[in-house]
Amino acid sequence: MIYNEISKVIDNKEIAENIFEAHLSSDNLSKIAKPGQFINILPSSSFDKTMRRPMSLSYQDSNSFKIIYKPIGDGTRIMRSWKEGDSADIIGPLGNAWEVSKNKEAILLGGGVGIAPILNLYNNIESTHPSHLFFGARKKEEHFIDHNPDKNIYISTDDGSAGIKGNLFEAMKSIFDINDFKDKSIYVCGPPMMMEAVRKFSVEHDIECHLALETIMACGIGICQGCTVEKCSDESSTDTYRNKYELVCMDGPIYKANEVKTCLL
Numbered sequence: 132m133i134y135n136e137i138s139k140v141i142d143n144k145e146i147a148e149n150i151f152e153a154h155l156s157s158d159n160l161s162k163i164a165k166p167g168q169f170i171n172i173l174p175s176s177s178f179d180k181t182m183r184r185p186m187s188l189s190y191q192d193s194n195s196f197k198i199i200y201k202p203i204g205d206g207t208r209i210m211r212s213w214k215e216g217d218s219a220d221i222i223g224p225l226g227n228a229w230e231v232s233k234n235k236e237a238i239l240l241g242g243g244v245g246i247a248p249i250l251n252l253y254n255n256i257e258s259t260h261p262s263h264l265f266f267g268a269r270k271k272e273e274h275f276i277d278h279n280p281d282k283n284i285y286i287s288t289d290d291g292s293a294g295i296k297g298n299l300f301e302a303m304k305s306i307f308d309i310n311d312f313k314d315k316s317i318y319v320c321g322p323p324m325m326m327e328a329v330r331k332f333s334v335e336h337d338i339e340c341h342l343a344l345e346t347i348m349a350c351g352i353g354i355c356q357g358c359t360v361e362k363c364s365d366e367s368s369t370d371t372y373r374n375k376y377e378l379v380c381m382d383g384p385i386y387k388a389n390e391v392k393t394c395l396l
């Protein structure tokens with residue numbers, strides 16, 4: 132079931148340098164959304180762009196949800212100005228959800244605002260499932276989670292100002308030896324270059340890996356074909372358009388590493 136709701140802003144604040152978290156009310160969608168699914172937001176009734184803006188849920192309970200966003204354009208700049216009590220028109224939940232392997236430990240990698248769907252998954256499985264959370268950013272000021280290896284929570288920074296120096300892929304490899312991955316599966320969302328490095332590594336070493344692809348989207352409902360990703364189709368199959376391409380808004384955003392040809396979209 133997909134709902135169209137008018138959500139009220141409960142809270143909206145900067146949680147790290149130029150990273151914002153909005154908490155919104157929800158009558159229905161937050162009850163049924165599964166970690167990994169996304170919503171499409173019309174940030175204000177006067178928004179003059181045709182297309183809504185897709186956002187992942189970073190938290191959900193029975194009557195509210197949170198998003199984590201970086202203001203980069205008109206839509207997210209309107210979100211930044213949301214005040215308590217403002218309204219936003221939301222459609223969701225959309226797309227597929229993370230599929231968690233019950234018998235494997237989870238390595239969760241979230242880079243930048245890609246941490247949003249990773250945090251929602253972490254909160255959902257952490258009490259029942261051995262999990263290792265990695266959060267990567269360029270520098271210390273962009274972090275809002277503490278580095279706490281005793282609790283299997285690691286942060287990384289490109290400039291080494293906090294946590295492990297390097298990108299998320301390097302941080303993960305500094306903690307785990309190649310043999311450690313046999314009983315683990317990876318869940319990743321973040322910058323395309325980092326995701327592509329993780330995708331290639333997983334495919335090369337036959338490691339189970341789930342990717343949340345955040346392509347540029349327009350309609351969000353399977354009409355415009357603006358969110359295609361080339362899949363690793365069976366070469367012998369008939370080469371039709373739908374055999375060759377997936378629509379991230381309808382078929383995704385979650386894919387296994389061996390299902391898509393690249394994360395560089």
Ligand SMILES: Cc1cc2nc3c(=O)[nH]c(=O)nc-3n(C[C@H](O)[C@H](O)[C@H](O)COP(=O)(O)OP(=O)(O)OC[C@H]3O[C@@H](n4cnc5c(N)ncnc54)[C@H](O)[C@@H]3O)c2cc1C
Pocket residue numbers: 169184185186187188198199200201202203204205206207208244245247248344345346347348384
């Ligand atoms: C499934 C999904 C989940 C997402 N979840 C989040 C989230 O949790 N938090 C968050 O901050 N963002 C998220 N995004 C990305 C966000 O929806 C876009 O960045 C959105 O376009 C921002 O709207 P805007 O009006 O502020 O900027 P726009 O005016 O739409 O874009 C500003 C600039 O960013 C570029 N751009 C837009 N989208 C992307 C993209 N996906 N990748 C790279 N460049 C892009 C545009 O080409 C343009 O140059 C998600 C996207 C998808 C598809």
Ligand code: FES
Pocket residue numbers: 347348349350351352353354355356357358359378379380381
């Ligand atoms: S965004 Fe239009 S088809 Fe996916």
